[in-house]
Amino acid sequence: xxxxxxxxxxxxxxxxxxxxxxxxxxxxxxxxxxxxxxxxxxxxxxxxxxxxxxxxxxxxxxxxxxxxxxxxxxxxxxxxxxxxxxxxxxxxxxxxxxxxxxxxxxxxxxxxx
Amino acid sequence: xxxxxxxxxxxxxxxxxxxxxxxxxxxxxxxxxxxxxxxxxxxxxxxxxxxxxxxxxxxxxxxxxxxxxxxxxxxxxxxxxxxxxxxxxxxxxxxxxxxxxxxxxxxxxx
Numbered sequence: 735x736x737x738x739x740x741x742x743x744x745x746x747x748x749x750x751x752x753x754x755x756x757x758x759x760x761x762x763x764x765x766x767x768x769x770x771x772x773x774x775x776x777x778x779x780x781x782x783x784x785x786x787x788x789x790x791x792x793x794x795x796x797x798x799x800x801x802x803x804x805x806x807x808x809x810x811x812x813x814x815x816x817x818x819x820x821x822x823x824x825x826x827x828x829x830x831x832x833x834x835x836x837x838x839x840x841x842x843x844x845x846x847x
Numbered sequence: 848x849x850x851x852x853x854x855x856x857x858x859x860x861x862x863x864x865x866x867x868x869x870x871x872x873x874x875x876x877x878x879x880x881x882x883x884x885x886x887x888x889x890x891x892x893x894x895x896x897x898x899x900x901x902x903x904x905x906x907x908x909x910x911x912x913x914x915x916x917x918x919x920x921x922x923x924x925x926x927x928x929x930x931x932x933x934x935x936x937x938x939x940x941x942x943x944x945x946x947x948x949x950x951x952x953x954x955x956x957x
Contacts, residue, residue: 765943776934776949777891784943792944824890832938832945833879838890 736761740825740839746847747812747819755810755842757825766808767826767836770794777824783808784831812844820846850874851937853948860925860955867921868951870935880911880918881936885950891934894920925955 738759747753759766764785769777779792783802797816802808808827812819822843828836853870860866870882880897895902897909897918908921918937922929932950 765945767945769947777947779944779946782943782945790944793946822888826945828945831941831943832936833940835881835893835896836883836891836936836945838892841890 738825738827738837738839740823740842742842743840745842745844747844749846750814752811752813753844755812755823755825755844757808757810757839758806759808759827759837760806761827761829761837762805763827763829763837764805765828765831766802767828768792768798768800768808768810769824769826771822771824771841780810780823819844850946851935851948853935853951855949855951857952857954860953862925862927862955862957864925864955865921865923866925866953867919868933868953869917869919870937870948870951871915871917872937873916874937874939875913875916876939877916877937878940879936879938880909882909882918882920883934883936883947885932885934887931891947894933922953925953927955927957929953930955 741756767782768780781800783789799811825839826836882894883891884894885891901910906923934950935948
């Protein structure tokens with residue numbers, strides 16, 4: 735089954751800790767994305783990557799970091815510098831960026847405790 | 848001005864009604880247009896692409912108005928299962944920065 739997998743589904747973090755969210759795809763897509771969604775709000779772009787070893791800041795990159803060492807993987811680290819990290823995080827991929835359909839993982843709900 | 852703007856709603860409609868809403872965009876060079884559907888606490892999924900000539904998929908009709916720079920989505924004969932948030936995506940073909948509108952919430956009541 736081809737698809738995009740995020741893990742874990744739920745994550746709890748203590749204040750001051752860094753946490754890493756996993757995103758893996760086997761669709762052979764070049765482009766991958768991370769979004770944040772707050773309750774009742776739309777999707778806000780954190781980071782995106784067009785190709786391996788390259789990534790760009792989105793609209794709300796502060797307090798987050800990413801890597802793209804493999805085509806299949808695009809992990810997101812939420813650092814302690816992110817002051818309000820509690821949110822629903824969605825990873826997506828597409829074959830040709832904005833001109834083709836984006837496929838999403840099922841999301842990770844991060845809660846700071 | 849935001850690149851993509853949507854009426855947040857909510858649109859509360861009875862079963863069987865027709866509901867329509869728009870998504871306006873600011874970049875006249877935009878070439879790719881999509882509507883996604885997001886159910887509560889779930890990931891978005893593609894509903895339909897929007898072509899220049901307009902397109903229809905069952906009860907759903909999407910249209911593009913380049914002169915006024917908006918796309919529209921019309922849902923006929925609304926079902927309870929159509930209750931969701933509808934997100935638009937507007938992009939240039941060679942632009943990998945994929946931004947979504949904030950979404951329009953539709954609630955269909957029995």
